[in-house]
Amino acid sequence: MKVDVPKGGDPVLVMEREFDAPRELVWAALTDPAQVMRWYGGQGFENPVCEMDVRPGGRWRHVMRTPDGAEHPLEYVFLEVKPPERLVWRTAGPAEGQGGPHDNTMTVTLTAAGERTRWRLVVEFRSHADREAALGMGFTRVLGEGCDKLQGLVKRR
Amino acid sequence: MVELHAPGVMEADRLSATLNALADPTRRAILEQLARGDASPTELAAPFDMSLAAVSKHLKVLERAGLLSRGREAQWRPCHLEASALRDAATWLERYRRFWDRSLDALADHLERVPRRRPR
Numbered sequence: 001m002k003v004d005v006p007k008g009g010d011p012v013l014v015m016e017r018e019f020d021a022p023r024e025l026v027w028a029a030l031t032d033p034a035q036v037m038r039w040y041g042g043q044g045f046e047n048p049v050c051e052m053d054v055r056p057g058g059r060w061r062h063v064m065r066t067p068d069g070a071e072h073p074l075e076y077v078f079l080e081v082k083p084p085e086r087l088v089w090r091t092a093g094p095a096e097g098q099g100g101p102h103d104n105t106m107t108v109t110l111t112a113a114g115e116r117t118r119w120r121l122v123v124e125f126r127s128h129a130d131r132e133a134a135l136g137m138g139f140t141r142v143l144g145e146g147c148d149k150l151q152g153l154v155k156r157r
Numbered sequence: 158m159v160e161l162h163a164p165g166v167m168e169a170d171r172l173s174a175t176l177n178a179l180a181d182p183t184r185r186a187i188l189e190q191l192a193r194g195d196a197s198p199t200e201l202a203a204p205f206d207m208s209l210a211a212v213s214k215h216l217k218v219l220e221r222a223g224l225l226s227r228g229r230e231a232q233w234r235p236c237h238l239e240a241s242a243l244r245d246a247a248t249w250l251e252r253y254r255r256f257w258d259r260s261l262d263a264l265a266d267h268l269e270r271v272p273r274r275r276p277r
Contacts, residue, residue: 039263
């Protein structure tokens, strides 16, 4: 897991990737429901429902089917839409405002690099307004360095 | 077991409590200190410019989140790190990361199949 702390000091989880496709195509794959249905969740996952109203305040209603056949309804609201470079969405529906793992804000930034596109996903595990995200540098240090140590502590008991 | 980024309801409640407890830098620092060994509230308060009462509030949050337990000794009541709650959070985050890894692999495959319209 790559964890980055930007200059503002907001601790977040960051996932970066480069795609061999121009930015406009990546943007379309991210915002066209017919395309999102084909990749969201990855191999073995199906997405029988994907409705996106891609504008600030618009909803993204989604049902994801896991390989065991269980269906999981997901609901998000778009906060920022700036084609073809920046898309921000947040958990909506029952999980909204609850804090914790379901209460995420996700920001995808696409940067053109010739015919390739750099993807950067930033996940904040709290409401958008609360800039103190759950994943602090200290937390990840505890998790990263500490897990073996913690295992040891537990075994010792 | 199915690797899903969405945990079950019970698990989600526990994770919410854990992640919320971890959202505070003072509480994270307390946990780091406890990872080195049990400590009394007074010892935990020492590195902070903070009253014992304020530290006790943080300890209560950590205790409610299942991240910390207190010893029975009447005077000392040492704080002990409960690593399992932390591991649960780490496990969930790892699943979450894998969810996106998998999705982005699929997105890369998808993009290879999308016909490209060359500019000009």
